[in-house]
Amino acid sequence: MSIRIKRLTLLIAVGLGMSSPGWASEDLKDVLKRRGLSQQDLLAAAKTYVPTGKRDEYLAFSSGGHAGQVIVYGIPSMRILKYIGVFTPEPWQGYGYDEESRKILRDGQPPNAKEPILWGDSHHPAISETEGKYDGQFLFINDKANPRIAVIDLRDFETKQIVANPLFKSEHGGAFVTPNTEYVMEATQYAAPLEPNKYVPLERFNDEYRGGMTYWKFDRKKGRIDPKASFSMELPPYSQDLVDAGKGPSNGWSFVNSFCSERYVGGIERGRPPFEAGCSARDTDYLHVMNWKKAEQIVAAGKAKTINGHKIIPMDVAVKEGILFLIPEPKSPHGVDVTPDGTKIIVAGKLDTHVSVYSFDKIQAAIKAGKFEGKDPYGIPIIAMKDALDKQVQLGLGPLHTQFDSKKCVAYTSLYVDSQVARWDFCSGKVLDKISVHYNIGHLMTMEGDSNSPKGKYLVALNKLAIDRFNPVGPLHPQNHQLIDISNDKMHLIYDMPLPLGEPHYAVAIDADSLKPGIRYKLGTDSRSDSPHPGAVKAGGEKTVKKGNKVEVFGTLIRSHIVPEIIDNVEVGDEVTIHLTNLERAQDETHGFTVGGYNVHASVEPGKTVSVKFKADRPGVYPYYCTEFCSALHLEMQGYLLVKPKGYKDSGVAGKAGTTYTKVDFDKQYKTNIETQAVIDSVVAYITSVNYKDFPDVVAMVEDAFDQAGKIDGVKAKMDVAVKAGDWNNATLWAGQWWQYQVKTADLGLRAKTYLEQNGAKKVKK
């Protein structure tokens, strides 16, 4: 018996060398003292710590800000679980480096952009809703810099679509959904002419610059936005800001606030006061109140006009049809948030100390009565503030955004200048509690806190500045998301989480149980289009096809080899497409793929098919390999692309031989394999001696182990052919491959055994 096999047997005999649980030579008191932790710190640690293998209660989807991604983290542990590539290419996911995702980025380019836009300034994520509740199916997010909306499917956490706004040059008020995700809303920020590539001097800002709101129609069955069924509404050149949809009684309406209704144009370099002065001069701006259900009918009735192939309801039509109203709101507001019951709309003016609570009933009464205090310069009726206001509540300096608790009437508002969160009652108008945050909070988030059924429990403060909170990492600081326990009478700050990439603006959190992501694809799936991939093949169906100067490879990936391992029919100038199907079924058995020297990378999860494409623009030898450490033999999961010079003729010089093997080598390998099988059998005996079927993860591992073991017969048959032919070289190599499958089987078996031992598996009677 070889040394390695002896060891394996030994390990099994002593229960895998597991540590006994008697490690605690330092007790809790020692640790608290050594680390300078208070009892309050310990309580916070106990509220946030998630032990190995346990789950977080909520999953947060945070905008990645100007990193252009979405960040997924768990609550209360505040551990980042995934970055999702959205507007910015991300090679780990192959996003922007394989053909399927490149198409998404290509289709999502702004109108007429010549150089591709390969980043985004993502601001506001929104989870799809059914009857006003988060349904956990889709996530939407916007790009402020180049107005766009992306669609992410929460079955696989992949970006499936980006739609570029056909009219806007800037936006901020996206993505926000209506209560059944009929529409994804996107409102402008900085006004500009609506026509693409139209130049209008700033002197005609008031006349020809416009804001707007786009209602993107979401086709839930297809899981994609339908641009043809979408439409917009023209708005004045105020800087529209944030958006919310009505719900319950206010369902069918949407609310958009604004700043710079002064329509001020700066120019400090030419002696004019800057934008910041002119855009904050007046004491009020306007809340836009818009009826989207009626707008939909107006578009259907053919009353919209068309710009750049997109339907838009002009302001005069909107006014005439009674679907657009304004209400004064103090001062340079940032957040507009509809209460869970849909009866009130809360606006926070960042240069005012109040939140203003508007009553939907009062707004409707004023509209019904035709009671307006006047019209704005674009003819839009203005409802008097006093006719719409339920109450104003004084909270502090720089109120921005509001979220809601599971407790009736309880709201939370961020105070930017005060660096605080205020808890208050929007029914009584009472301030209930305040807590300081660090520093300068922008948005805040409670659990499902903008749905019609918030879950309470936790609040996250999305702070804009971290300053002194963390170990210094240079002039560019992380942001700081602070977790606050809101389940008790007083709010309790329990965790500081550095955000290491981008500046998240808004985040949404959903009960983790509402998400049902998959772990594998149906074999041969193009994940970006959710359809069978034309380049997919099954094991044994691999092929390389050359037509003219196009080489197309239909390959597969499995622990631990790529089929094909050599691509040598390529000449300089050929276009090479490599389709790869991951044949694995096992959870987490992703393979990656790249070809050195070319700007391609694919992440190929179990069942997926991905294509990479490039022009072989220079001769040479280019190794390719699996980029995801997939088994002990991962580094050997390699191949060579050879690109011949044009008209290459082989010199005919023979190469020197490498290593060859004899019958002695074969016998040795064969003996090893037989011994290894005995070990595997003993692992199997252990596993089947306990209640392993009660552990779904173990059942999956055992299935995978049988998959691996099942490959042995095939290579054994090849070995037998070689043995019969006296070809000891190939016989030894195929015997080696048999052993590789044994190692993979043993790997899984041992992993399963450890799991069972650590999770209290029990002996079963046979």
Next chain:
Amino acid sequence: MSIRIKRLTLLIAVGLGMSSPGWASEDLKDVLKRRGLSQQDLLAAAKTYVPTGKRDEYLAFSSGGHAGQVIVYGIPSMRILKYIGVFTPEPWQGYGYDEESRKILRDGQPPNAKEPILWGDSHHPAISETEGKYDGQFLFINDKANPRIAVIDLRDFETKQIVANPLFKSEHGGAFVTPNTEYVMEATQYAAPLEPNKYVPLERFNDEYRGGMTYWKFDRKKGRIDPKASFSMELPPYSQDLVDAGKGPSNGWSFVNSFCSERYVGGIERGRPPFEAGCSARDTDYLHVMNWKKAEQIVAAGKAKTINGHKIIPMDVAVKEGILFLIPEPKSPHGVDVTPDGTKIIVAGKLDTHVSVYSFDKIQAAIKAGKFEGKDPYGIPIIAMKDALDKQVQLGLGPLHTQFDSKKCVAYTSLYVDSQVARWDFCSGKVLDKISVHYNIGHLMTMEGDSNSPKGKYLVALNKLAIDRFNPVGPLHPQNHQLIDISNDKMHLIYDMPLPLGEPHYAVAIDADSLKPGIRYKLGTDSRSDSPHPGAVKAGGEKTVKKGNKVEVFGTLIRSHIVPEIIDNVEVGDEVTIHLTNLERAQDETHGFTVGGYNVHASVEPGKTVSVKFKADRPGVYPYYCTEFCSALHLEMQGYLLVKPKGYKDSGVAGKAGTTYTKVDFDKQYKTNIETQAVIDSVVAYITSVNYKDFPDVVAMVEDAFDQAGKIDGVKAKMDVAVKAGDWNNATLWAGQWWQYQVKTADLGLRAKTYLEQNGAKKVKK
């Protein structure tokens, strides 16, 4: 007094509405019960929790794998503090989206690559060393896919240089440094012809494919690699793998192991056994033992040849000069690690159950005695394993990498197949402890664990698979870094950290106190070249210059306006360059910048100057803005780029007027300002009444507050001019700008006040 001012006064009176500390309505026992935590979980939580404002003990720099970044996280909290863009563009940092960083990516392109490579497969970070100790000055990291080394400066955590390997097509054994960072080492992985773009059929693999090792000369003063002073050594076409430098007695030597010394070429698609079988057939591979100090002299003596402009020592020269030797090592090894005292070299064979401990003394004795067991096919002398071996220790299945403890002779080795970490004694050969990890560990890291003075305390297991450890996030799983407390007799698993992007291979951790990052740049610095930026201007020096079809803007950024706010002298086809200097001095006061419609983004930290450049390729109106939320008026930090059509003539139609202001408006604003000043004075009175000078962060805030207040006189003067001229419109706007500076001053004052109150400031006697 206006409402907002009243509120401010009130807040100060009641101590900012701070919560009292009596929140603990749920006690520790309740929390443990509710969350199902054991006493052991609580102990782990206490060992890892870092309260708000406190610091981590160590900073880890982890490779970002195929995300192409470096990930920085704190230990023991395992919170990610920063992603550093290295091989992949990252817009938050402006990396790849501004001109300075684009140059770094451009200069780091592989030889003759036509389409730019915009990602990397980063594997092994290395911290610069002085006398074998981490000095915290620089970080190096490699790209396996397109052989390159990047240099990151730890003063600002920015990538400063990427050098592409002139010879290799694939690498793995980088970056590893010599004990005084004389060289950064980079070894090949998959062999290929060394000449760029040379095609050689695989039949001549043994004859014309080669491996190699590059010694990149590091110029510490410049903080850059000097490619001209760098050289390589030719190696056989074995798959060289990992690298380590000798230290102490073995200083001057380097060690490289290998797999596939069988020189097997697969081809499963043509009936041959795959690479994984042929590359693991033999029981041993080769450890390469190389004298880099002597190699340096050989190159200086002109004995190297030149390929692609780069000096390389051919194998026959290396053999003749006695600087290259081989030692058999079992089997398909992955890690080679020199002990802290430099006397031993530990190799782990991933398909063997042992670690093999080689003695540097024995190796030298064999070399001195000329005692070799033969030569490899390339004439390299082979030292017999028994002549070099100190001992072999049986650890378990799939041993990979070894790191060291602060305790003498104590080592830790990762066991991939067993999914365990073994603690053992490399002096006595005893196994001391084992712990299970989840799952399939690759590298592992102890604190400063590959320096000559490891710090012990913590170990991180860099696991390749997470499988069931975290909330599911689709088929593509995060990795799992598990933190293990190694300060006691038994190892204790204390934290599971999901790695949300890429697959880290190796990581290095340094005592946080050894890092001294800056928080601002000298005004006008180009951070990528560490030199004054030619586009920098000070406040008041802003200008726009047009020469032919080139428009060059020299602008500035400050809370909260961009100078200039309008760029309107651009015609279609012009090349636009915008240089921006951040005038801020305050910590964390970063501004971002982008122009909608163009693929540019800059992150401009305090003092930095950055340029973005693009071709104005289509007419229209393109808003630009600050992308980093920098003050309450951040959204108003905006401007317009107007691109005129060729030969545009204005229609001369006048625009309608927007909002204008009267003396009444002015008087109101003026009154507000006077009241606000009283409030600021009272905040100042509070701050100066306590020992604020004992708090450096507060001192910085106070300085920043005075900076903001100091701007008031300038705008007041402009207001006075307008008042004198009876220009109430501009008088009101400048009065508004005065108020904006007051708001910024108050923001800082309140932040400082909160800090002082939360951190126990004491009243001082005047």
